[in-house]
Amino acid sequence: MSPEISPPDPRGIDNNLTHYGDRGFAAYLRRSFTKSMGYTENSLARPTVGIVTSESGFNNCHRQMPELVRAVERGVLLAGGLPVAFPTISLGEPFLYPTSMKFRNLMAMDVEEMIRAQPVDSVVLVGGCDKTVPAQLMGVFSVDKPAVQLVTGPMMTGSYHGERLGACTDCRRFWGWYRAGEVSTEQIAAVEGNLATTSGTCAVMGTASTMACLAEALGVSLPGTAAIPNVHADRLRAGENSGALAVELARTGVPPSAVVTGEAVTNALRVLLAIGGSTNAVIHLTAMARRLGLAVGASELNELSDSTPVLVDLKPSGEHYMEDFHRAGGVPAVIRELGELMNLDCPTVTGRTWREILAETDPWRDDTVVRPLRAPVSAVGGIVSLSGNLAPAGAILKRSAADPRLFESEGRAVVFESLADLAERIDAPDLDVEPGDFLVLKNAGPVAEAMPEAGYIPIPKVLAEQGVKDMVRMSDARMSGTAYGTIVLHIAPEAAVGGPLALVRNGDRIRLSVRDRSLELLVSADELEQRREQWVPPSPAAPERGYSRLYRDHVLQADEGCDFDFCQPVTAEV
Template sequence: MSDEQTGMRKGLAQYGDAEFSLFLRKAFIKAMGYSDDALSRPIIGITNTYSAYNACHRNVPDLIDAIKRGVMLAGGMPLEFPIISMHESFSHPTSMFLRNLMSMDAEEMVRAQPMDAVVLIGGCDKTVPALLMGAASADVPAILTVTGPMITGSHKGERLGACTDCRRLWAQHRAGAIDGDEIEVISGKLAPGPGTCMVMGTASTMALCAEALGMMLPGGAAIPAVDADRLRHAEATGARAVAIAQEKLKPSQVMTPAAFGNALRVLQAIGGSTNAVVHLVAMAGRLGIELDMTEFDRMGQETPVLVDLKPSGQHYMEDLHRAGGLATILREIRDQVDLSCLTVSGRTLADNLEGAPPAWAQEVVRPASNPVHAGGGLRVLGGSLAPNGALIKQAAATANLLQHEGRAVVFTSLADMAERLDSPELDVNADDVLVLQNAGPKGAPGMPEAGYIPIPRKLAAAGVKDMVRISDARMSGTAFGTIVLHISPEAAEGGPLALVQTGDRIRLDVAAGRIDLLVDEVELARRRAQWKRPAATPERGYAKLYFDEVLQAEHGCDFNFLRAKPLPR
């Protein structure tokens, strides 16, 4: 890389005179109080994803201070800059609707502003994939760190964690076992500090997958947000950012097909979130890499769930950190991952693993001989109801429901479900299959985490804790139950899910990898002829861009024009 393409000379604003552009840039950057000596160093951008709406990122200012320290100790010049921040609970209609916007913000700001490398600070669910999608597209040297999981809370002596216990205790409240006053008290105990959900939700899953992918320094995925090690890891990340700037180590050199294979393998071993599949597919698509879901399904059948962590087990992320983090997991599956993959540390995954502290006795990561779940965390489904695929988190499902046939009880939209689900007049039994339509990428819009359909109140009060539930929506990685998600094509695109009516029979056979609608083709053809698209396309703004470009779940719900290889229309 020539001098004209580094530091303050990189990506000059276009005034028709390059030297004037540099002069003007220096004049304004010096208004920040920087010296010529400081500005002559490698420039390291730092994404500031702090937001008063985002408790997962509450510690970002402290992380930025530590990253800056690391950059300067290594001889670089750190420059933080703002970027979109999203929290799942504060993003309407859903953070998934905004993930691609954040990825565009990251891509354009990294490309537009002078930086020789960038430190990405992620945390809450969609922020890590958004940042990595943007970094992959910009392909400027980049390194990721995360805010880290929260510590656990406590209520009446019971250890609590967001948001698996949020859902469990709210279900008890819906069933009448916890009154209104107590549930309000509990709401102050579930998230006792900064950081991401401390169970194996999407944030924890993506952090572990990103470390396995090679985009994070070793050991960073599971360090609690309040731990001093989190700041030390951030400092090391800042120092390493200076090195990757000098080495010109780009995301495309780290995020290879083999590296994505490692991330998918780890996803199965940790019993991770179904959302991670969508995100990893989108990230790979930015680099022209197509992930093979048949291969991913095969990985699941040969890779047991080893991490005993909620919602598939009993422990929390701080326990995984104390057990050794990702290194402890990798040791158990080292024969199933490609240890030759290069990472942002500048070393291979094998080197990182060898450099990790020696193993010690612990109960969080099980040996392969005694797994939490023997059949893999996630299963890819096909069948007549999901011709382009669907997912189920079988490790968090009820075993006797994994092969089930039942009568469909259909909700045509989120509004319809909200209106009728708890009605005493709802015709529903425990053996029925709850079906939610029009909650996919376009239908909701934004594919909300509505797939965790609550048990109807009258059944919950009778003690029913799980039912087969299916939709084109997503669900939080913190959720649990026998829930089929990401059905594609979605109902709003006229997929078979759109044709399901209350009273139809549906068969789920997870062992066979199928979800089928037991209605004959003549009747389906009649219904298809009568089907109408549920909503008009927006006419302006980001919503129009989203509807025009968003792809289905099997393509990561990315925008087609952002992929390295756009799909033919």
């Protein structure tokens, strides 16, 4: 008589059984191979917590990840779960050609499918570099599997000749001085070795730190953990606590969709504006929200921006660094100060609302870093959305990092047709450019060039040498969250798909009005129609295959989060 074999448990290691036409056999075979790795029956009876890792030798932000993953595993084990780490694509910002943005959606697909396919009851998403956090959250939101986001945390500052340095706002500042001839080759080499001296993400409120703060504001990571430095012991404690929480989520089954509601997205937008966060976060938050059928609209962004002061005095919008923000109280301090401007009754992954969390949190903060409402860094939010005949689907400007004297201005267009054209002519001694001109870069959007961080168009060398520090620049590209300047970004539709930006010519007049939220090309409709009839869309430099072809054929525009059209929920109303 054959021994009875219990039917497979739909949870734990028996979750998502491989198809063999016999579920009992599939469970039997899986357990056999699992036991080949030394697991006991006691281990296999526990909830399985997947730990999504993104370590790579080409990712400086994640250099400390092995130790952080061990802390997560410790938390899972202490809480009675079975931790199983598995890798996905890693996106190291300065190491990817042509730009990491091209591969955000690929990583999101990797995360989604590995979570969907493997036997996990919940996951801890471990990552930090710019595109990593949005990719991980886009993936897990599509699966809607219980999850905790754990960021790797920012690096500590370095120093040069007694001055604190932090990647990468100070990188750009010194490089600008070097281009202007104010810093020598020897000095820039010395600065290069002191900008990034520990593991972790950029030390300022760039995209990585911004997305960490937004994950916390959305309620999908532990409160108070976004700003903990990468090398701080609290970062490992956050790992252990995140692992323990993941076990609880495995047992309760609370999915991200129960936490990330429309109100939570509004909270994240409010925090984005209050921290003077990265413009890239608008694209990433849009993509993340759309995975859950939620929307991020330009009108809501502008309404919130007008009623949300910038409270966090951090570079590039202020003077301090992320380690200072952590000591000052971090995201909870910002939310406490915003008070009823926030939806404090939104749930979080902890099971508690923000109101309950703040009641249990030390109310002390450093007012020099997290300013009080009565004395903000700026009375209005850091980012605004623009529209007009040059940007029918919108554009973005980070006013907290720009020169207010340029907010209401009109200038002559100095046009660069492509990234190659920009590289060839921006430093030409005979470039016809004046300080009051508008620099315009075309064909650097999502379809044309995967939307690189080329929107931070350098000040032309002929002007930099005259002492010009800022001028109006605009493009369909992005800008690093660590950058600054009066720069219009994400112009949509992009030039490569026939947006009005494609029709701009040298000498055209353009009007920018931050007050009116407008960006207008001062050319008659008849003239623009004639230009459109003559316009020829650019074609790829070489035949495309594989992911490059998939990307070009299916990527959406900036106002839709640059996600893939086929990754949108079937029933989403966005």
